[in-house]
Amino acid sequence: MSKLVETLKLVTPSPGTSRELKAHRYGTPGAGPKAYFQAALHSDEYPGLLVANHLIALLDAADAEGAIEGEIIVVPVANPIGLGQQLNGQHVGRYEFSGGGNFNRSWPDLSDAVYEAVRGKLGSDEKANIALIREALATEVAAMNVVTEFDGLRKALLGLSITADMVFDLHCDNEALMHLYSSVRHTDLVAELACDIGAPVSLLEMDPGGGPFDEANAGVWWRLAEKAGEEFPIPAACFAVTVELRGRNDVYDEMAKADAQGLFRFLQRRGVIAGDPGPLPAPVGELTPLEGTDVIRSPGAGIVAYCKDLGDRVEAGEVIGELIDLMADDPTKARTPITSKASGLFFTRMNEKLVRQGAEICKVAGKEPLEHRKAGGLLES
Numbered sequence: 188m189s190k191l192v193e194t195l196k197l198v199t200p201s202p203g204t205s206r207e208l209k210a211h212r213y214g215t216p217g218a219g220p221k222a223y224f225q226a227a228l229h230s231d232e233y234p235g236l237l238v239a240n241h242l243i244a245l246l247d248a249a250d251a252e253g254a255i256e257g258e259i260i261v262v263p264v265a266n267p268i269g270l271g272q273q274l275n276g277q278h279v280g281r282y283e284f285s286g287g288g289n290f291n292r293s294w295p296d297l298s299d300a301v302y303e304a305v306r307g308k309l310g311s312d313e314k315a316n317i318a319l320i321r322e323a324l325a326t327e328v329a330a331m332n333v334v335t336e337f338d339g340l341r342k343a344l345l346g347l348s349i350t351a352d353m354v355f356d357l358h359c360d361n362e363a364l365m366h367l368y369s370s371v372r373h374t375d376l377v378a379e380l381a382c383d384i385g386a387p388v389s390l391l392e393m394d395p396g397g398g399p400f401d402e403a404n405a406g407v408w409w410r411l412a413e414k415a416g417e418e419f420p421i422p423a424a425c426f427a428v429t430v431e432l433r434g435r436n437d438v439y440d441e442m443a444k445a446d447a448q449g450l451f452r453f454l455q456r457r458g459v460i461a462g463d464p465g466p467l468p469a470p471v472g473e474l475t476p477l478e479g480t481d482v483i484r485s486p487g488a489g490i491v492a493y494c495k496d497l498g499d500r501v502e503a504g505e506v507i508g509e510l511i512d513l514m515a516d517d518p519t520k521a522r523t524p525i526t527s528k529a530s531g532l533f534f535t536r537m538n539e540k541l542v543r544q545g546a547e548i549c550k551v552a553g554k555e556p557l558e559h560r561k562a563g564g565l566l567e568s
């Protein structure tokens with residue numbers, strides 16, 4: 188048994204208050220692959236909180252049997268700042284009330300600083316380069332300046348994740364099928380994970396833009412590889428994935444337990460935990476480019492009435508729902524069709540049905556990159 192539960196204190200934001208993170212640590216650093224999990228970075232995304240709880244129970248049992256072969260860290264509550272944000276009795280996450288912006292955007296790109304630290308020390312041995320870069324990454328994170336409580340949260344979470352081989356950021360959408368976001372460079376791992384956890388949608392990108400947490404961990408590797416050139420081999424040594432655990436209200440013990448078991452099987456398959464995960468389950472969906480996902484905006488202000496359900500296949504131009512103009516004089520002329528530009532799977536929608544002009548209300552995952560999605564900034568606000 189080697190489990191440790193570490194408490195990390197955040198800086199006090201206002202007199203008399205303090206928050207903390209808990210990190211459940213398993214295994215021995217360096218003994219094998221390192222996996223990092225965190226739940227609810229946006230704070231009002233509850234499925235991952237329950238999945239992490241089940242995952243910790245599974246890992247505790249594996250640890251008691253001496254089955255942890257690598258290193259695993261689970262932060263079951265990644266954002267105590269956002270978790271405390273209440274307005275008129277409603278929990279309001281995603282953006283920091285204190286002005287820090289979207290909790291999952293603008294994470295730092297450490298590649299310039301790390302490259303300065305390692306240039307001249309890189310060689311032709313890939314493993315040696317990985318070790319050198321991980322050391323420099325840890326040093327850079329340790330040197331991050333903390334002014335605000337949110338700065339401290341970023342530093343603490345990155346300090347736990349930045350040297351990992353695998354980073355799992357557990358989020359959810361509003362109403363959604365389970366889906367994954369990751370880099371196209373890790374297509375094979377995404378495909379395997381999608382099978383193990385039964386994700387019907389996997390969205391792959393070269394560069395999502397916006398600086399999400401997964402990319403802060405993974406992207407530094409290919410940026411360093413570009414800077415260093417072919418003479419110095421640097422692999423994409425961190426597989427980071429954002430796991431969208433369906434919709435915000437999909438919080439059930441049996442579902443969360445099955446999700447945790449899927450993640451556990453993936454860790455077995457990747458040699459982090461001993462034991463037979465069994466044969467890889469058959470895929471239940473497809474891998475598609477994030478540029479092929481149409482993020483559909485409301486054409487006006489009003490009520491949305493959907494005529495398609497999540498999981499339905501739609502063709503480009505097909506009507507998904509209608510926007511109803513509540514201020515129209517004639518109700519027979521009050522409806523504007525809402526259509527998808529993508530042909531594919533209707534996989535997310537907002538459960539708020541009163542929508543504003545331009546609001547991002549639903550998504551369809553298609554195979555073909557869409558012209559209007561190629562300009563970058565692939566993530567919603």
Ligand SMILES: [Zn+2]
Binds near residue numbers: 228229232291358359
């Ligand atoms: Zn999220």
